[in-house]
Amino acid sequence: MRTDFICAFSSIMEPLFGVVLGLILAVASSAHDSCTCATNKWAVCAQDGPGNCTCRLAGSDHPVDCSTLTSKCFLMKAEMIPLKEKRLWRPPHAVSDSDGIYNPDCEDNGVFKARQCNQSSTCWCVNSAGVRRTEKGGRSLNCSELVRTRWIYIELTHKRSSNAFHAPDVAKALTQLFESRYKLRPKYIAAIKYDPPLIQIRLDQNKKPRWDVDIADVAYYFEKDVNNDSVFHSNSKLNVSVNGDALAIEKLWIYYVDEKPPEFCMRQLAAGISAVVTVVVLTAGIGITVLLILRWLRTRTHCREKIIFKL
Incomplete structure (x- = not known):
């Protein structure tokens, strides 16, 4: 009698155990999949505790704050890593525009070091956006300070649309885009001018509090989005709409203006x-x-x- 009871109990519990085990594995798999960095597809993330996901920059030990944008310096460094080290985060057919890309030296907080050098011992000075502002020289080149890029001018053109866009609507749509997608506070958007099909955006950030994103990082993320090489983990395509009509960006130019004039020799x-x-x-x-x-x-x-x- 007792043996029959045990067998009956086992026959009931065995399927239940399988269901419970399956739920546990599903939850664990879901938790593992959710351990990603939404704002940086090149970040390497690992679950180091229940509900705790730690992300670091690919190829280094620098921690990545996935609640905000990653610094441009760290992003450029990650781009220099061979694709095989980036695993499967970038599709095989992706092509990156390497104009102006180099392997930078970054401070621990992600800021560019004032002097950058390549493997051939050629050095130059850069601004806070990582853009060269002096002639190139040798290792003896002295870059006494990192000059801040205070203004960034973004110019873009869009494709023809069936409906005409109005300047206030374009400004509103782009302001919302920069605020929601790139976490840029509207006070740093000094002006948006629209003369179809040309759009001019001026970003102004004299002093940056630690908790605010840098306009140079915003411009880099935006440039990557426009070139269909998004830094975001989802790699979602940039969609900009004005009153429900798509604003298809066609060409993009970015200009950097520093607090001090460039020091190119005569x-x-x-x-x-x-x-x-x-x-x-x-x-x-x-x-x-x-x-x-x-x-x-x-x-x-x-x-x-x-x-x-x-x-």
């Missing part, structure tokens, strides 16, 4: 001036030569006429 300027002076001198010389030849021909013709007249 050699390029001198070469340009020298070329202009050379052209002017050559033009003047040719002009004088032509005038002398014409004068000589006129004199010779006049003398010939006198001789013929005397004859």
Whole structure:
């Protein structure tokens, strides 16, 4: 009797145990899948405790705060890692625009170091956006400070739309985009001007509090989105709509303005001036030569006429 009871109990509990085990595995798998960095597809994340997901930058031990944007310096460094080290986060057919991309030296907080060098010991100074602001030199090049990029001008054009866009609606849509997607506070958007199909956006950030995103990071994320190489983990395509109509961005230009003017040496300027002076001198010389030849021909013709007249 007891044996029959145990067998009956086992036959009931065995399927229940399977269901419970399946639920546990499903929850564990879901927790593992959710351990990703929404704002950085190159971050390496691991579950180090119940509900605790820690993310670090690919190829380094720098922690990544996935609640905000990752610094441009860290992003550029991650882009220099071979694709095989990025695992499956970037699709095989993806192509990255490498213009201006180099393997930067970053401070521990993600800020660019003022002096950047490559493997051939060529160095240059950069601004807080990582853009070169001096001539290139050797290891002895001195970059005394990291000059802050205070203004960023973004210019873009959009494709034709069936309905005309109005300037206030375009400004509102882009302001909402920068605030919701890139976490940029509206006070840093100084102006948005619209002259179809050209849109001009001016970002102004004199001093950046620690808790605010940097406009250089915002511009880099935006540039990546427009080039269909989103940094966000979902790799979702950028969709901008104005009153329900798609604003399809066609071309993009970004300009950086620093607190201090660039320190490019005068050699390029001198070469340009020298070329202009050379052209002017050559033009003047040719002009004088032509005038002398014409004068000589006129004199010779006049003398010939006198001789013929005397004859």
